[in-house]
Amino acid sequence: MDNDIISMRDMGKIFEITDAMGIDREHISVPLEKEDPGSINLTTNGEVEICVPLSIDMEEWSHEIRNRLEALGFEYNSE
DSSP states (O other): OOTTBOOHHHHHHHHHHHHHTTOOGGGEEOOSBOOTTOEEEEOTTSOEEEEOOSSSOHHHHHHHHHHHHHHTTOOOOOO
16 A cells, blocks of 8 residues: 555544544545645635645644644534
8 A cells, every 4th residue: 555645544543533523524525645744724615624744644643633623613522
């Protein structure tokens, strides 16, 4: 498997974070190819687009996912 393509482990980590923030999986878009520096944006139709970086390990970048989603106004569910 190529290192420049997201893995099931990568998607699992993304969903672990977005699920905890109450973001519907139907409203998440993740391109298959990793691309530096990585990004998280809201599209014009309200979808969360997450581009996974190529040169940063997902465990390390998962903190950045949470921080960037919080900066976009999402919060962790307190349940």
